[in-house]
Amino acid sequence: MLSQTGSKTPLERFRCFATSDVDEAREIVARHFCNHRLGRFSASDSFDACQNRVSGQHLSLNYLRYGADVAIEPGELSDFYLVQVPISGAADVRNGCRSMVSTPAVASILNPDRHTAMRWHAGCEQILLQIETGFLQEVAARMAGVSVGQVRFEPEFNLLSQEGAAWARRLRGILGAVEEGRAFQGTGILEQRHLEEALVGTLLEFQPNTVSPLLERQETGKSPAILKRAVKLIGERFADDISLLDISTHARTSPRNLQLQFRQEFGCSPLQYLQNVRLSYARHLLLSEGRGLPVAEVAYRSGHRHLGRFSVAYRERFGETPGATGRAQRFG
Structure with missing residues (x-):
């Protein structure tokens, strides 16, 4: 105080x-x-x-x-x-x-x-x-x-x-x-x-x-350059249809080596990391614009192309449905 x-x-x-x-x-x-x-x-x-x-x-x-x-x-x-x-x-x-x-x-x-x-x-x-x-x-x-x-x-x-x-x-x-x-x-x-x-x-x-879900991501301050390049691409293009090959090509390494480095640094694969970023961004959208934004629009803007799979993955990650988050108005 x-x-x-x-x-x-x-x-x-x-x-x-x-x-x-x-x-x-x-x-x-x-x-x-x-x-x-x-x-x-x-x-x-x-x-x-x-x-x-x-x-x-x-x-x-x-x-x-x-x-x-x-x-x-x-x-x-x-x-x-x-x-x-x-x-x-x-x-x-x-x-x-x-x-x-x-x-x-x-x-x-x-x-x-x-x-x-x-x-x-x-x-x-x-x-x-x-x-x-x-x-x-x-x-x-x-x-x-x-x-x-x-x-x-x-x-x-x-x-x-x-x-x-x-x-x-x-x-x-x-x-x-x-x-x-x-x-x-x-x-x-x-x-x-x-x-x-x-x-x-x-x-x-x-x-x-409303940005808190995005700040829970792990940092890469001491990571190798290829990881930094991969994470930067994911941050910039997570809403696009990008593949493991797209990410590894941008990172200037092989898909196998990129997989190994992500496992070592983050405990997950590059595509799992990508999915986590997409889900975190979806939660940010729902917290900040929830009542005025349809769940289908949230799914699309966060890079999810299948609404049903998005809802399942969201509930597994956050313990509630996307609709419940949007209706909650946690921040006034």
Whole structure:
């Protein structure tokens, strides 16, 4: 968990505003995020809004409070994801069909294509990580090794889990580096990009999302060059009708040698590896576009030409039918 010490606010030297005027607060916050509704639940509590903000290349770090009990309704964010980490107080958050109570133990992740409405209770103070939609999708595609559709997260992020605590420590370390002038405005272009990629990459790894099935594939960082060439071809052309000979020819080796190397590295044949990639991509499609995408279309787009065999293989791999995955709406 992130914690605040003393009366000093995080990112204090990057102050944007401090005001007791609701309209002024709404207008300035809207410039940095998006148009939204902001209203007070009671005129008797103290409205004491404050925002600190520092921008990087593709994301921004923010400290935000309103002091009073307020309702916030931005609707769909569209252009950015927003990770909200309370450092005090609590907020009721609804993103799409998912509702949650966010506290210093539980962060929230707002998916940009889902309607958002919130209530920040009096005393709620949060660190907000704003991530450009295109940048997150770019990082996700590079990590997965294939093009990806809509990326959608489980909105409730447990900061007390091992993975959540590790990510929170990383965020806390970046905040400290920013305040000491060693990150964001004090960082070179390449170093800043690496920092942003690492923060987004670990979020994709730790927090369940629609790309998670694609990230479970084994890595080939230390594999021989022929394996790297084979895996690259499979990642680029898994939806096509490719054969073992196609793969071995591209990898510049014999089918038998390629079989042996795949068995040694991955414990499966090249065609089994290809099938695993196809099934993982099918699950990604179902998680991200499920209700609006027919199972037959999912099968075709993931390289399966026989619907019945696809359904059987999918159920064996994931323990449920493709239709059940599509209907579940796991990520709002």
